[in-house]
Amino acid sequence: xxxxxxxxxxxxxxxxxxxxxxxxxxxxxxxxxxxxxxxxxxxxxxxxxxxxxxxxxxxxxxxxxxxxxxxxxxxxxxxxxxxxxxxxxxxxxxxxxxxxxxxxxxxxxxxxxxxxxxxxxxxxxxxxxxxxxxxxxxxxxxxxxxxxxxxxxxxxxxxxxxxxxxxxxxxxxxxxxxxxxxxxxxxxxxxxxxxxxxxxxxxxxxxxxxxxxxxxxxxxxxxxxxxxxxxxxxxxxxxxxxxxxxxxxxxxxxxxxxxxxxxxxxxxxxxxxxxxxxxxxxxxxxxxxxxxxxxxxxxxxxxxxxxxxxxxxxxxxxxxxxxxxxxxxxxxx
Amino acid sequence: xxxxxxxxxxxxxxxxxxxxxxxxxxxxxxxxxxxxxxxxxxxxxxxxxxxxxxxxxxxxxxxxxxxxxxxxxxxxxxxxxxxxxxxxxxxxxxxxxxxxxxxxxxxxxxxxxxxxxxxxxxxxxxxxxxxxxxxxxxxxxxxxxxxxxxxxxxxxxxxxxxxxxxxxxxxxxxxxxxxxxxxxxxxxxxxxxxxxxxxxxxxxxxxxxxxxxxxxxxxxxxxxxxxxxxxxxxxxxxxxxxxxxxxxxxxxxxxxxxxxxxxxxxxxxxxxxxxxxxxxxxxxxxxxxxxxxxxxxxxxxxxxxxxxxxxxxxxxxxxxxxxxxxxxxxxxx
Numbered sequence: 001x002x003x004x005x006x007x008x009x010x011x012x013x014x015x016x017x018x019x020x021x022x023x024x025x026x027x028x029x030x031x032x033x034x035x036x037x038x039x040x041x042x043x044x045x046x047x048x049x050x051x052x053x054x055x056x057x058x059x060x061x062x063x064x065x066x067x068x069x070x071x072x073x074x075x076x077x078x079x080x081x082x083x084x085x086x087x088x089x090x091x092x093x094x095x096x097x098x099x100x101x102x103x104x105x106x107x108x109x110x111x112x113x114x115x116x117x118x119x120x121x122x123x124x125x126x127x128x129x130x131x132x133x134x135x136x137x138x139x140x141x142x143x144x145x146x147x148x149x150x151x152x153x154x155x156x157x158x159x160x161x162x163x164x165x166x167x168x169x170x171x172x173x174x175x176x177x178x179x180x181x182x183x184x185x186x187x188x189x190x191x192x193x194x195x196x197x198x199x200x201x202x203x204x205x206x207x208x209x210x211x212x213x214x215x216x217x218x219x220x221x222x223x224x225x226x227x228x229x230x231x232x233x234x235x236x237x238x239x240x241x242x243x244x245x246x247x248x249x250x251x252x253x254x255x256x257x258x259x260x261x262x263x264x265x266x267x268x269x270x271x272x273x274x275x276x277x278x279x280x281x282x283x284x285x286x287x288x289x290x291x292x293x294x295x296x297x298x299x300x301x302x303x304x305x306x307x308x309x310x311x312x313x314x315x316x317x318x319x320x321x322x323x324x325x326x327x328x329x330x331x332x333x
Numbered sequence: 334x335x336x337x338x339x340x341x342x343x344x345x346x347x348x349x350x351x352x353x354x355x356x357x358x359x360x361x362x363x364x365x366x367x368x369x370x371x372x373x374x375x376x377x378x379x380x381x382x383x384x385x386x387x388x389x390x391x392x393x394x395x396x397x398x399x400x401x402x403x404x405x406x407x408x409x410x411x412x413x414x415x416x417x418x419x420x421x422x423x424x425x426x427x428x429x430x431x432x433x434x435x436x437x438x439x440x441x442x443x444x445x446x447x448x449x450x451x452x453x454x455x456x457x458x459x460x461x462x463x464x465x466x467x468x469x470x471x472x473x474x475x476x477x478x479x480x481x482x483x484x485x486x487x488x489x490x491x492x493x494x495x496x497x498x499x500x501x502x503x504x505x506x507x508x509x510x511x512x513x514x515x516x517x518x519x520x521x522x523x524x525x526x527x528x529x530x531x532x533x534x535x536x537x538x539x540x541x542x543x544x545x546x547x548x549x550x551x552x553x554x555x556x557x558x559x560x561x562x563x564x565x566x567x568x569x570x571x572x573x574x575x576x577x578x579x580x581x582x583x584x585x586x587x588x589x590x591x592x593x594x595x596x597x598x599x600x601x602x603x604x605x606x607x608x609x610x611x612x613x614x615x616x617x618x619x620x621x622x623x624x625x626x627x628x629x630x631x632x633x634x635x636x637x638x639x640x641x642x643x644x645x646x647x648x649x650x651x652x653x654x655x656x657x658x659x660x661x662x663x664x665x666x
Contacts, residue, residue, distance in 0.1 A: 032365065053613045054612075054613055058613060215664070215665070235664040235665065236664070237657050237660050237661055237664070265661040265664075265665065266658070266661065269654055269657045269658060269661070272654070272657075273650075273654045276615060276650055276653075277650070279387075280386045280387055280391060280614060280615045280616075280646035281613060281614050281615065282609060282613040282614065282615060283613075285657065313613035315653070316653075317606075317609055317610070317650065317653055319652040319653060319656055320609075320648070320649075320650055320652060320653060321602055321605070321606045323652055324570050324602045324605075324618065325599070325602060327570050328570055328598040328599065328602070331548070331568040331569070331570070331598075332548070332568065332598065
């Protein structure tokens, strides 16, 4: 029964994609697709980067959050949105609520960085602090859902969130319809599920690969074992990819993905550095994982046209500015 | 006599601009114009950023170098290009020579960073090392000009270089024709001269302002005194702006600029940080100087449409990658 529902929900036809893209268009940026001949030479293939680091809130999460919000019945939407997250999804829900003129309740661990709490508050959301355990987070969200009648939005294991994330790939494939491959990073699997679904609709001959750090290879194991495996200890520098899959994303990835490619930590840093230095754009470590996979799997990608979703750009570059401040002190004393 | 020539050379009509833009088009990128609503709110005006950090070699200098090279007689061009520089102009001349299939001879101080020498060699240029004094540099260039018959290209005090740099502003004004103001950083004055000339041709009602660090305010003094003032000691973090004007750029800036606005060092770092964090693009400190000027001169720019040339993105972000390498070591031990 569940599988029948999943089979239907994990497939959208082109008119459905077009309709949902039109609905969210006023609330998101259509982000650019960038290319870089130096990186092409390095990779031995033609790369097309979909720049979700330029998306509102600096990451693709805005797409899924606004699409889920717009799919709520009017009365439910009016009572507000709730989620627990200390990352990009918190900001995406907060901004979506602001744009739609409804309240947002964001549960954040009390030890979350002040700058992240401030960013969410800056969008007018109510921040609810809780102890930093999964149980405490869930209890706090349940309470706000019960008390305020707000709707809980899951960051990835939700069909409307998945569809929203897929619109980045839909835009990319509209612009470059003859891609041989499309890749995205895999954390909870929302972006990758939407990407693979969109590819199936817009470019059936385009093969989808996930990319994941070896140190957070739970999605790789989940796909190969056929059941959701627990998240690994949070050791990868790709901090957006430390979560486990959900049942909906496991189903969708199993249905569509050719495979998940695993990369090492130093390969992630190298890929990120190349994007910064050669393309002059900021991406966060999670975003560099698919490029690392392309660079280290020549056998698959050589000579092909390859699309990569650069998932976000929310990375701490504070050391650069602190270094300049020190140079100033030195030069003006 | 010189002034009569300068008066003519410092003014191009639209057909002349269009012709030279067409000639260099195959060799340069048409860079994007980006906007950012968060920065607009911060600045109290509408900002349009011309992203020369995405230009070939990562800076506007490519435009001037290729335009100067294309204006040489065929026999002179065939004997090659020469310059002395340890910065972006060295790479711009090296790449121009490579694209045109002629030799390049780049004089660099022996203590220049290896990475800069390697970048120039990577374009197939011959690097000639010399002691790190102005006299030694000039002697070394004179020698290669005499021996090889190569043509010396000055990084800014050359009309064809100035025209080339102006094509960035021409593209910006073609895309946003109703700018009230246009700004660029001022070092040797090549970019600013070309920018102001292009504005005079493409948008006569658009006022041009230069922007300069207080710690390198020699162009400000030069304009107000009417003669080229010596470069200040190299103390500003905007390391691309430490040179003095030349006679051609002094003349052109005096003719066209409303004024040069001076900014403090910490204002430069703050503006640079905002561009990195909010626009997710890398710019070098020199590029942040005009934005700093806009942010600290509300009285001039409030409510206006303001164009800014982001001159380049060749900045050292190594500390970010070194930090990640340390996190990896910590997490995997």
